[in-house]
Amino acid sequence: MKVTKYAVINDLHRPFHDPKALATALDIIEDSEAHIILNGDVLDMYNVNSHGPTHPLVGSLLDDEITDTRMWLERLRERFPKKKIIFLFGNHEDRMERFIIANCKKLFKFLRLEKLLGLDELKIEWYPYNHRLKIENTNTYVQHSPPSYGKNGAMTSLERDVDQNSIYGCSHREQKAVKTGKSGEKYFCFFNGWLGSTNLSEAHTRVFHYVKGHESWQHCISIITVIDGKESFIEQISINNGKAVYDGHLYG
Protein backbone atom coordinates (compact mmCIF):
# COMPACT_ATOMS: atom_id res chain seq x y z
CA MET A 1 0.00 0.00 0.00
CA LYS A 2 1.42 3.36 -1.04
CA VAL A 3 0.44 6.35 1.12
CA THR A 4 1.03 9.92 -0.07
CA LYS A 5 -0.09 13.05 1.76
CA TYR A 6 -0.82 16.58 0.57
CA ALA A 7 -1.34 19.48 2.95
CA VAL A 8 -3.52 22.34 1.70
CA ILE A 9 -3.03 25.87 3.05
CA ASN A 10 -4.49 29.03 1.58
CA ASP A 11 -5.28 32.71 2.01
CA LEU A 12 -2.25 33.77 4.04
CA HIS A 13 -2.66 37.26 2.56
CA ARG A 14 0.97 38.06 3.33
CA PRO A 15 2.10 40.42 4.82
CA PHE A 16 -1.23 40.36 6.70
CA HIS A 17 -0.88 36.71 7.73
CA ASP A 18 -1.26 35.34 11.26
CA PRO A 19 2.27 34.20 12.27
CA LYS A 20 1.07 31.95 15.12
CA ALA A 21 -1.52 30.12 13.01
CA LEU A 22 0.95 29.77 10.13
CA ALA A 23 3.69 28.41 12.43
CA THR A 24 1.27 25.82 13.84
CA ALA A 25 0.20 24.85 10.31
CA LEU A 26 3.80 24.34 9.18
CA ASP A 27 4.71 22.30 12.30
CA ILE A 28 1.78 19.97 11.57
CA ILE A 29 2.76 19.73 7.90
CA GLU A 30 6.34 18.85 8.84
CA ASP A 31 5.21 16.04 11.15
CA SER A 32 2.66 14.77 8.61
CA GLU A 33 5.42 14.51 5.93
CA ALA A 34 2.94 15.86 3.40
CA HIS A 35 3.63 17.60 0.12
CA ILE A 36 2.39 21.19 0.17
CA ILE A 37 -0.34 22.84 -1.88
CA LEU A 38 -0.53 26.62 -1.55
CA ASN A 39 -4.10 27.21 -2.65
CA GLY A 40 -4.03 30.89 -3.55
CA ASP A 41 -3.97 34.33 -1.93
CA VAL A 42 -0.54 33.72 -0.44
CA LEU A 43 0.02 37.43 -1.11
CA ASP A 44 -2.57 40.11 -0.52
CA MET A 45 -1.41 42.50 -3.31
CA TYR A 46 -3.22 45.28 -1.50
CA ASN A 47 -1.49 47.98 -3.51
CA VAL A 48 -2.79 46.76 -6.86
CA ASN A 49 -6.37 46.10 -5.79
CA SER A 50 -9.04 46.58 -8.41
CA HIS A 51 -10.01 50.00 -7.05
CA GLY A 52 -6.76 51.24 -8.59
CA PRO A 53 -3.57 52.67 -7.13
CA THR A 54 -4.56 54.87 -4.21
CA HIS A 55 -1.20 55.02 -2.47
CA PRO A 56 1.63 57.14 -3.89
CA LEU A 57 4.14 54.44 -2.88
CA VAL A 58 2.32 51.66 -4.75
CA GLY A 59 5.49 50.47 -6.54
CA SER A 60 7.73 50.25 -3.51
CA LEU A 61 4.97 48.75 -1.32
CA LEU A 62 4.38 46.08 -3.94
CA ASP A 63 8.13 45.43 -4.04
CA ASP A 64 8.15 44.95 -0.23
CA GLU A 65 5.22 42.55 -0.43
CA ILE A 66 6.74 40.44 -3.19
CA THR A 67 10.15 40.39 -1.45
CA ASP A 68 8.50 39.26 1.80
CA THR A 69 6.73 36.41 0.01
CA ARG A 70 9.77 35.40 -2.01
CA MET A 71 11.82 35.17 1.21
CA TRP A 72 9.06 33.14 2.87
CA LEU A 73 8.95 30.74 -0.10
CA GLU A 74 12.75 30.38 0.11
CA ARG A 75 12.46 29.44 3.81
CA LEU A 76 9.63 27.03 2.97
CA ARG A 77 11.78 25.34 0.32
CA GLU A 78 14.73 25.11 2.78
CA ARG A 79 12.51 23.53 5.42
CA PHE A 80 10.89 21.09 2.99
CA PRO A 81 13.72 20.36 0.52
CA LYS A 82 12.33 17.08 -0.79
CA LYS A 83 8.60 17.82 -0.87
CA LYS A 84 6.53 18.93 -3.82
CA ILE A 85 5.35 22.51 -3.40
CA ILE A 86 2.45 23.43 -5.68
CA PHE A 87 1.20 27.02 -5.87
CA LEU A 88 -2.29 27.58 -7.28
CA PHE A 89 -2.72 31.31 -7.82
CA GLY A 90 -5.73 32.95 -6.17
CA ASN A 91 -7.68 36.05 -7.10
CA HIS A 92 -5.18 38.16 -5.14
CA GLU A 93 -2.19 36.84 -7.13
CA ASP A 94 -4.30 37.66 -10.17
CA ARG A 95 -4.57 41.28 -9.01
CA MET A 96 -1.10 42.12 -10.34
CA GLU A 97 -1.84 40.64 -13.76
CA ARG A 98 -5.11 42.58 -14.01
CA PHE A 99 -3.36 45.76 -12.85
CA ILE A 100 -0.64 45.40 -15.49
CA ILE A 101 -3.19 44.74 -18.24
CA ALA A 102 -5.14 47.82 -17.18
CA ASN A 103 -2.16 50.16 -16.72
CA CYS A 104 0.84 48.98 -18.75
CA LYS A 105 -0.15 46.13 -21.04
CA LYS A 106 3.15 46.29 -22.93
CA LEU A 107 4.96 45.05 -19.80
CA PHE A 108 2.63 42.07 -19.36
CA LYS A 109 5.14 39.43 -20.48
CA PHE A 110 7.99 41.11 -18.62
CA LEU A 111 6.38 41.60 -15.20
CA ARG A 112 5.36 38.08 -14.33
CA LEU A 113 4.63 37.17 -10.72
CA GLU A 114 6.08 33.67 -11.08
CA LYS A 115 9.38 35.24 -12.19
CA LEU A 116 9.38 37.90 -9.47
CA LEU A 117 8.83 35.17 -6.86
CA GLY A 118 11.48 32.91 -8.41
CA LEU A 119 9.11 29.92 -8.51
CA ASP A 120 11.10 27.97 -11.14
CA GLU A 121 14.37 28.35 -9.19
CA LEU A 122 12.60 27.17 -6.03
CA LYS A 123 11.11 24.21 -7.94
CA ILE A 124 7.62 25.35 -7.07
CA GLU A 125 5.06 24.12 -9.60
CA TRP A 126 2.47 26.85 -10.23
CA TYR A 127 -0.86 27.26 -12.00
CA PRO A 128 -2.81 30.39 -13.00
CA TYR A 129 -5.80 31.65 -11.05
CA ASN A 130 -8.53 29.14 -10.28
CA HIS A 131 -6.93 26.06 -11.79
CA ARG A 132 -8.75 22.96 -10.50
CA LEU A 133 -5.99 20.59 -9.39
CA LYS A 134 -6.79 16.88 -9.48
CA ILE A 135 -4.99 14.95 -6.75
CA GLU A 136 -3.31 11.94 -8.40
CA ASN A 137 -5.96 9.54 -9.72
CA THR A 138 -8.54 10.33 -7.03
CA ASN A 139 -11.80 12.22 -7.34
CA THR A 140 -10.44 14.89 -4.98
CA TYR A 141 -9.74 18.38 -6.32
CA VAL A 142 -8.15 21.52 -4.89
CA GLN A 143 -9.23 24.91 -6.28
CA HIS A 144 -9.09 28.48 -4.99
CA SER A 145 -12.57 29.90 -5.61
CA PRO A 146 -15.68 27.82 -4.89
CA PRO A 147 -18.71 27.82 -7.23
CA SER A 148 -20.87 29.08 -4.36
CA TYR A 149 -20.31 31.13 -1.20
CA GLY A 150 -22.45 32.12 1.76
CA LYS A 151 -23.48 30.47 4.99
CA ASN A 152 -24.11 27.09 3.32
CA GLY A 153 -21.45 27.59 0.65
CA ALA A 154 -19.80 24.20 1.12
CA MET A 155 -23.11 22.36 0.65
CA THR A 156 -24.23 24.39 -2.36
CA SER A 157 -20.77 23.94 -3.91
CA LEU A 158 -20.91 20.18 -3.24
CA GLU A 159 -24.23 19.95 -5.07
CA ARG A 160 -22.57 21.43 -8.17
CA ASP A 161 -19.43 19.27 -8.04
CA VAL A 162 -21.16 15.97 -8.81
CA ASP A 163 -19.36 12.88 -7.47
CA GLN A 164 -16.22 14.81 -6.55
CA ASN A 165 -14.51 15.90 -3.34
CA SER A 166 -13.33 19.51 -3.25
CA ILE A 167 -11.18 21.70 -1.04
CA TYR A 168 -11.65 25.42 -1.65
CA GLY A 169 -9.97 28.58 -0.34
CA CYS A 170 -11.18 32.13 -0.93
CA SER A 171 -14.20 32.19 1.43
CA HIS A 172 -11.95 32.39 4.54
CA ARG A 173 -14.53 30.23 6.33
CA GLU A 174 -14.18 26.78 7.80
CA GLN A 175 -16.98 24.55 6.53
CA LYS A 176 -17.56 20.92 5.71
CA ALA A 177 -20.41 19.40 3.72
CA VAL A 178 -21.06 15.70 3.16
CA LYS A 179 -23.30 13.92 0.66
CA THR A 180 -23.94 10.26 -0.07
CA GLY A 181 -23.62 9.27 -3.73
CA LYS A 182 -25.78 6.83 -5.69
CA SER A 183 -23.67 3.79 -4.87
CA GLY A 184 -23.42 4.66 -1.17
CA GLU A 185 -20.01 6.36 -1.17
CA LYS A 186 -19.52 9.70 0.60
CA TYR A 187 -18.48 12.95 -1.07
CA PHE A 188 -17.11 15.99 0.72
CA CYS A 189 -16.64 19.69 0.20
CA PHE A 190 -14.36 21.63 2.52
CA PHE A 191 -14.02 25.37 2.84
CA ASN A 192 -10.48 25.60 4.13
CA GLY A 193 -10.57 28.82 6.19
CA TRP A 194 -7.58 31.13 5.89
CA LEU A 195 -4.29 31.97 7.68
CA GLY A 196 -4.49 35.75 7.88
CA SER A 197 -5.38 38.13 10.68
CA THR A 198 -7.99 40.88 10.73
CA ASN A 199 -6.69 42.60 13.87
CA LEU A 200 -2.97 42.02 14.44
CA SER A 201 -2.12 45.64 13.56
CA GLU A 202 -3.80 48.78 12.25
CA ALA A 203 -2.74 47.76 8.74
CA HIS A 204 -4.50 44.39 9.07
CA THR A 205 -7.65 46.17 10.26
CA ARG A 206 -7.51 48.66 7.38
CA VAL A 207 -7.11 45.92 4.78
CA PHE A 208 -9.88 43.57 5.95
CA HIS A 209 -12.48 45.41 7.97
CA TYR A 210 -14.38 46.67 4.94
CA VAL A 211 -15.12 43.06 3.91
CA LYS A 212 -18.54 41.84 4.94
CA GLY A 213 -18.43 38.93 7.42
CA HIS A 214 -14.70 39.29 8.26
CA GLU A 215 -15.47 38.71 11.96
CA SER A 216 -16.41 35.11 11.20
CA TRP A 217 -13.32 33.96 9.31
CA GLN A 218 -11.48 30.94 10.72
CA HIS A 219 -8.01 29.41 10.64
CA CYS A 220 -7.61 25.85 9.42
CA ILE A 221 -5.69 23.57 7.05
CA SER A 222 -6.44 20.23 5.40
CA ILE A 223 -4.43 17.09 4.83
CA ILE A 224 -5.31 14.72 2.00
CA THR A 225 -4.13 11.13 2.36
CA VAL A 226 -3.96 9.23 -0.93
CA ILE A 227 -3.90 5.44 -0.90
CA ASP A 228 -2.35 3.71 -3.92
CA GLY A 229 -2.88 6.83 -6.02
CA LYS A 230 -6.64 6.50 -6.24
CA GLU A 231 -8.40 6.51 -2.87
CA SER A 232 -8.44 9.72 -0.81
CA PHE A 233 -9.28 10.76 2.74
CA ILE A 234 -9.41 14.39 3.82
CA GLU A 235 -8.79 15.65 7.36
CA GLN A 236 -9.56 19.26 8.14
CA ILE A 237 -7.51 20.51 11.07
CA SER A 238 -9.04 23.40 12.92
CA ILE A 239 -6.61 26.00 14.31
CA ASN A 240 -8.04 27.87 17.25
CA ASN A 241 -6.15 30.87 18.61
CA GLY A 242 -2.91 29.47 17.14
CA LYS A 243 -3.41 25.99 18.60
CA ALA A 244 -4.46 22.72 17.00
CA VAL A 245 -4.55 18.99 17.65
CA TYR A 246 -3.24 16.65 14.97
CA ASP A 247 -2.55 12.94 15.30
CA GLY A 248 -3.06 13.13 19.07
CA HIS A 249 -0.56 15.94 19.60
CA LEU A 250 -1.15 19.53 20.65
CA TYR A 251 0.55 22.15 18.48
CA GLY A 252 1.07 25.89 19.02
Ligand SMILES: [Mn+2]
Ligand atom coordinates in the same frame (compact mmCIF):
# COMPACT_ATOMS: atom_id res chain seq x y z
MN1 LIG B 1 -8.49 35.34 0.21
